[in-house]
Amino acid sequence: xxxxxxxxxxxxxxxFHDKGPLLILAGAGSGKTRVLTHRIAYLIEEREVNPWNxxxxxxxxxxxxxxxxxVDKIVGYGSESIWVSTFHSTCVRxxxxxxxxxxxxxxxxxxxxxDQKSLMREVCKYLEIDTKKMNERGILSVISKAKDELxxxxxxxxxxxxxxxxxxxxxxxxxxxxxxxxxxxxDFDDLIVKTVELFQTNKEALNYYQNRFRYIMVDEYQDxxxxxxxxxxxxxxxxxxxxxxxxxxxVVGDDDQSIYKFRGANIHNILNFxxxxxxxxxxxxxxxxRSTKSILNTANExxxxxxxxxxxxxxxxxxxxxPVCFTQFATDFEEADQITSEIKRYVEAGEAGYNDFAIxxxxxxxxxxxxxxLILRNIPYKIVGGVNFYSRREIKDILAYLKTIDNxxxxxxxxxxxxxxxxxxxxxxxxxxxDYAIRNDISFYEALTRAQSIPGLERTASKITPFVSLIxxxxxxxxxxxxxxxxxxxxxxxxxxxxxxxxxxxxxxxKDRIANIDELVNKLVSYEENAEEEPTLSGFLEEVALVSxxxxxxxxxxxxxxxxxxSAKGLEFPYVYLSGMEEGIFPGYMAIHAENPEEEIEEExxxxxxxxxxxxxxLSLSAAKQRMLRGETQFxxxxxFINEIPRYLLKMNASSPKKIQSGYQTSDYDFNNHTxxxxxxxxxxxxxxxxxxxxxxxxxxxSTPEPKQFAGNNMGTLDYGVxxxxxxxxxxxxxxxxxxxxxxxxxxxxxFPNFGVKKLLSSFAKLVKI
DNA sequence: ACGCCGACCGTCCGA
DNA sequence: CGGTCGGCGT
Numbered sequence: 001x002x003x004x005x006x007x008x009x010x011x012x013x014x015x016f017h018d019k020g021p022l023l024i025l026a027g028a029g030s031g032k033t034r035v036l037t038h039r040i041a042y043l044i045e046e047r048e049v050n051p052w053n054x055x056x057x058x059x060x061x062x063x064x065x066x067x068x069x070x071v072d073k074i075v076g077y078g079s080e081s082i083w084v085s086t087f088h089s090t091c092v093r094x095x096x097x098x099x100x101x102x103x104x105x106x107x108x109x110x111x112x113x114x115d116q117k118s119l120m121r122e123v124c125k126y127l128e129i130d131t132k133k134m135n136e137r138g139i140l141s142v143i144s145k146a147k148d149e150l151x152x153x154x155x156x157x158x159x160x161x162x163x164x165x166x167x168x169x170x171x172x173x174x175x176x177x178x179x180x181x182x183x184x185x186x187d188f189d190d191l192i193v194k195t196v197e198l199f200q201t202n203k204e205a206l207n208y209y210q211n212r213f214r215y216i217m218v219d220e221y222q223d224x225x226x227x228x229x230x231x232x233x234x235x236x237x238x239x240x241x242x243x244x245x246x247x248x249x250x251v252v253g254d255d256d257q258s259i260y261k262f263r264g265a266n267i268h269n270i271l272n273f274x275x276x277x278x279x280x281x282x283x284x285x286x287x288x289x290r291s292t293k294s295i296l297n298t299a300n301e302x303x304x305x306x307x308x309x310x311x312x313x314x315x316x317x318x319x320x321x322x323p324v325c326f327t328q329f330a331t332d333f334e335e336a337d338q339i340t341s342e343i344k345r346y347v348e349a350g351e352a353g354y355n356d357f358a359i360x361x362x363x364x365x366x367x368x369x370x371x372x373x374l375i376l377r378n379i380p381y382k383i384v385g386g387v388n389f390y391s392r393r394e395i396k397d398i399l400a401y402l403k404t405i406d407n408x409x410x411x412x413x414x415x416x417x418x419x420x421x422x423x424x425x426x427x428x429x430x431x432x433x434x435d436y437a438i439r440n441d442i443s444f445y446e447a448l449t450r451a452q453s454i455p456g457l458e459r460t461a462s463k464i465t466p467f468v469s470l471i472x473x474x475x476x477x478x479x480x481x482x483x484x485x486x487x488x489x490x491x492x493x494x495x496x497x498x499x500x501x502x503x504x505x506x507x508x509x510x511k512d513r514i515a516n517i518d519e520l521v522n523k524l525v526s527y528e529e530n531a532e533e534e535p536t537l538s539g540f541l542e543e544v545a546l547v548s549x550x551x552x553x554x555x556x557x558x559x560x561x562x563x564x565x566x567s568a569k570g571l572e573f574p575y576v577y578l579s580g581m582e583e584g585i586f587p588g589y590m591a592i593h594a595e596n597p598e599e600e601i602e603e604e605x606x607x608x609x610x611x612x613x614x615x616x617x618x619l620s621l622s623a624a625k626q627r628m629l630r631g632e633t634q635f636x637x638x639x640x641f642i643n644e645i646p647r648y649l650l651k652m653n654a655s656s657p658k659k660i661q662s663g664y665q666t667s668d669y670d671f672n673n674h675t676x677x678x679x680x681x682x683x684x685x686x687x688x689x690x691x692x693x694x695x696x697x698x699x700x701x702x703s704t705p706e707p708k709q710f711a712g713n714n715m716g717t718l719d720y721g722v723x724x725x726x727x728x729x730x731x732x733x734x735x736x737x738x739x740x741x742x743x744x745x746x747x748x749x750x751x752f753p754n755f756g757v758k759k760l761l762s763s764f765a766k767l768v769k770i
Numbered sequence: 771a772c773g774c775c776g777a778c779c780g781t782c783c784g785a
Numbered sequence: 786c787g788g789t790c791g792g793c794g795t
Contacts, residue, residue, distance in 0.1 A: 086785080113785095135780095188785055191785090260783080362783080363782050363783075365786095368786095425771090548784075548785055564782085566784065567783090588782055629781095630781070
């Protein structure tokens, strides 16, 4: 009996693969993390690979942490010397050691999106770019895309020749990079790009890491971009002791779960892996251990509408399970209300815990309504993503102090805090200092130290000097033996008067801010206590820069989890609510109206597939007919993805993922009150037979305030009668000759001039009174 | 220099 | 709806 006996034959083939490139196509829930961890154990224990020679790369810290824990459990010794980390932390670690050869200082800081925007604002001002015509975000996204593809500013400029718009971008890109370097800062994309640059220009560094990482594993490979591909490619080209290239590269991914095209993921990395790495062994993991047959079938039905996939079909031995449900609510408000109350009922009935549920949505903005309802019902919850803790003003302020102390070259940080709290240093002063800094080719902070000698600042210099001494004072304390980061942050809060100012302000907002600062102090203390190496200020700032919200998610806590579909990738939950299944929301407006809608819709469909496959036991899909979006009301049809699920798999209008038959009222919402689907047209021909019976659920009529557009076909509120002329989507206009009550529905008989007499169900036929 | 207010605006997704 | 920015008054 060995640890490998519990693996299925395909998993074993992947684990026991010896040398050379290996592509594992691992469907959702097929146990890929298990395969990766067992493979690591196998390499060490059976192939006598030195743990030191293994690199495992993931996309999130959470995944890295989990893999580390699982490896620790099954690898007897030496597991701590396996390098398990994310792309970004791997690169930071490499750059901290070698980046001086690229002309940066090793204490570089990492710019987040806000910092990037501030810097780009300066760039635009300098280049006299009208940010109304080309906004900072737009320029940054062009630059980011270039970096993802390893296009340098020089190359970008070359390609842009003759195109005014592109040339502007090229100028901005060049200037932006110049200023990043001046600030001794790297943005997220730079972390990868600069590491590739390092390896291409510094043979010694490349050799060192090639030699070290003889076995490389990459998780979520479908989400890698071109720069990351190049990085892996370079690393995997090391030679073994006989001078041979082995390409001991094992990548795990699922092309159906590629959902990060917008941030540069290149699906060709996985589709063309076999071409890029000759003699690749391909192993498919197609048995799903996570979901019920109902859920898996639903997922397969949706994803099979995509073209250009790797051929594979997921199956499961699990039970059939509860059918997947779809509910169309009248409003987004009601959607949130019903879903949260349903979850509460389950938990109070003892059928599940709050941590068994996840509510997923396409955009973060959709979380707000759910949050309000959860607070109202006193249900514990955690929202992943959205407004980042580290992007709150007070946190950014304190971090800017820490950054200024750590790296005075980071002008964005210095400018942020120079007048926070108020020191009477205004914009005009800052501009003068800035000009002086640029003219003398020194950093902004350096210029501040020479304030007295800057022409025109004779008077304001008296306000600048105390700020400089404050920072210098804090810096010098930091160099003292035994002075902790915890003390530093306390000194900052005290010496600047930042905390005092908040304490004197008795508002609710100020109290929140203080609480947030306390939270930051907690994080710093726990960093100091848990740091693997000597805790340093740079180390803390780095951790903060690279942390993502999902990393702190603890599924064992008793709370519902709310997050976007993107954040949910890689996770699983017993019961999943997939909300906002509406055209314009999911698939999103941007995808539908893109230049290449087919491609964009396929990406959305993969996202839908990811969402569906998160569910283990129960899946409930929902839409709202009416939704508030940026202050205005939208009316949306149900998502096309709902239409792609065959009727027999979908239990319509029931809002429960399980035990719907148990007798109680799942929802007092008007079940019939939904917009008909296109597929329902076919269904009319066989009305009264087939799977429709499933949907005959007891309900009590409930009238909801309705927009006129949707009042045409719901039970109890038919706005047409016998003798009226109505319009049908397929049959055109006709006259209503009879209406009878049938089951929970009206059976409407209509005479169409061109199609004859048809019997239609009011809830499915889109009959509109003319 | 700074704070207030009204106009405007623009949107997905994220390390 | 909610954040941001620019104009204006102090």
